[in-house]
Amino acid sequence: MKAIVVGGGVMGLATAWALAREGCDVELFEQGDLPNATGSSFDEHRLIRHPYGEHAGYARMVDDAYAAWDLLWTELGQRLYAPTGTLALSGNGALWAERSAAALAAIGRPMTEIPVAELPRRFPLLRTGGVERAFWIESGGVLFAQDIVAALARRLAGRRGVALHPRTQVREVDLDRARIGTGAGATHGADVVVVAAGAWVGRLLPSLARRLVPSRQVVAYFDLPAEQQAAWTRGPMIIEQTGDVGLYLVPPRQGRGLKVGDHAFSRTGDPDAGRTASAAEIEPLLARCRSLLEGFGEWRIERLKACFYTVTEDERFVVEKPGAAGWVMSPCSGHGFKFGALMGLELARTIVSGRDPALHARWAAGREGDT
Ligand SMILES: Cc1cc2nc3c(=O)[nH]c(=O)nc-3n(C[C@H](O)[C@H](O)[C@H](O)COP(=O)(O)OP(=O)(O)OC[C@H]3O[C@@H](n4cnc5c(N)ncnc54)[C@H](O)[C@@H]3O)c2cc1C
Numbered sequence: 001m002k003a004i005v006v007g008g009g010v011m012g013l014a015t016a017w018a019l020a021r022e023g024c025d026v027e028l029f030e031q032g033d034l035p036n037a038t039g040s041s042f043d044e045h046r047l048i049r050h051p052y053g054e055h056a057g058y059a060r061m062v063d064d065a066y067a068a069w070d071l072l073w074t075e076l077g078q079r080l081y082a083p084t085g086t087l088a089l090s091g092n093g094a095l096w097a098e099r100s101a102a103a104l105a106a107i108g109r110p111m112t113e114i115p116v117a118e119l120p121r122r123f124p125l126l127r128t129g130g131v132e133r134a135f136w137i138e139s140g141g142v143l144f145a146q147d148i149v150a151a152l153a154r155r156l157a158g159r160r161g162v163a164l165h166p167r168t169q170v171r172e173v174d175l176d177r178a179r180i181g182t183g184a185g186a187t188h189g190a191d192v193v194v195v196a197a198g199a200w201v202g203r204l205l206p207s208l209a210r211r212l213v214p215s216r217q218v219v220a221y222f223d224l225p226a227e228q229q230a231a232w233t234r235g236p237m238i239i240e241q242t243g244d245v246g247l248y249l250v251p252p253r254q255g256r257g258l259k260v261g262d263h264a265f266s267r268t269g270d271p272d273a274g275r276t277a278s279a280a281e282i283e284p285l286l287a288r289c290r291s292l293l294e295g296f297g298e299w300r301i302e303r304l305k306a307c308f309y310t311v312t313e314d315e316r317f318v319v320e321k322p323g324a325a326g327w328v329m330s331p332c333s334g335h336g337f338k339f340g341a342l343m344g345l346e347l348a349r350t351i352v353s354g355r356d357p358a359l360h361a362r363w364a365a366g367r368e369g370d371t
Pocket of ligand 1: 008010030048169196198201219307308309330332336337
């Protein structure tokens with residue numbers, strides 16, 4: 001079977017890898033470099049964690065996601081991951097941590113509640129103002145995202161024999177006949193086409209533009225005094241919601257930076273517009289850092305990074321087959337990277353085996369076992 005993949009982020013690359021494993025003849029087209037530094041998949045890290053609020057369907061998928069990454073580490077000959085454990089904090093009416101704990105208990109992966117009074121002893125890097133409940137789970141960690149996509153692209157071009165076409169924008173796509181156009185009359189055909197175009201998907205397929213909305217996100221990397229930096233290299237991943245701004249903190253591991261971001265979806269923006277970010281844009285996030293993180297007054301912003309991802313109304317993934325020979329793959333809403341290897345492997349399996357696309361779409365939307 002011949003397959004064309006549009007987009008060289010984690011989803012496109014993982015799908016190309018998995019299709020090649022299944023014996024397909026694969027071509028991948030990417031409008032930028034491979035990897036593309038403006039894609040959602042390109043940053044020092046992305047988190048993988050079991051706590052998923054009330055989305056039990058996604059929480060259930062996390063073990064499969066880990067197994068898929070293990071397969072990829074074997075393929076790449078390196079493990080681009082560091083475990084950290086996950087600390088979920090809530091307060092002020094926000095119930096994400098409690099809901100996560102309840103959903104995980106129901107699927108046999110309980111979190112441990114830590115009394116707030118004990119937090120300073122267990123996690124001296126934190127202040128407890130505004131925190132009402134705290135839950136811990138040993139699982140969870142940091143995927144070294146940009147290193148993963150770079151290694152995958154190298155592997156595909158090398159041993160896997162995938163034909164990669166960087167700096168080749170796909171201008172039109174026919175999902176019924178599996179044909180794409182790359183401008184100046186050039187067309188390419190296959191038996192199946194997979195569009196994994198990230199935040200640009202609405203440009204290529206305008207019928208999806210209202211469902212899959214680009215959202216601008218700004219994250220901050222920090223320089224810390226040496227002693228604090230050393231302490232945070234052993235610190236946990238933190239997912240916090242104690243008010244309007246939900247915060248996540250990625251601890252520095254294996255030479256990567258310490259990063260903080262929030263969960264607010266802007267649901268606006270153009271991924272081709274300027275990427276300059278200002279501290280004013282993240283002032284509410286910085287304010288929460290001041291009250292939550294011990295010694296934050298001594299931290300300096302090392303760099304701000306503006307990035308885009310694609311958001312759906314209900315934050316569920318869209319992996320659907322709208323044409324007779326064409327798939328759209330948008331497992332994102334700001335939480336897709338952790339499932340990148342799994343999404344690729346499963347889509348390839350469905351394409352090759354002829355599994356019912358509707359069942360696949362339901363699984364990818366996290367509806368199996370969800371409430
Ligand atoms: C700030 C931030 C934090 C995040 N944190 C997490 C996290 O902690 N955990 C987690 O699991 N997920 C997280 N995510 C989400 C995750 O990064 C994304 O879900 C995932 O990277 C999406 O991958 P993708 O391949 O769909 O998109 P992309 O990586 O954007 O790839 C799409 C590619 O398609 C190319 N393309 C588009 N149009 C065309 C065209 N017409 N022709 C050719 N090529 C085209 C683009 O250039 C791009 O390279 C985060 C995202 C951001 C932005």
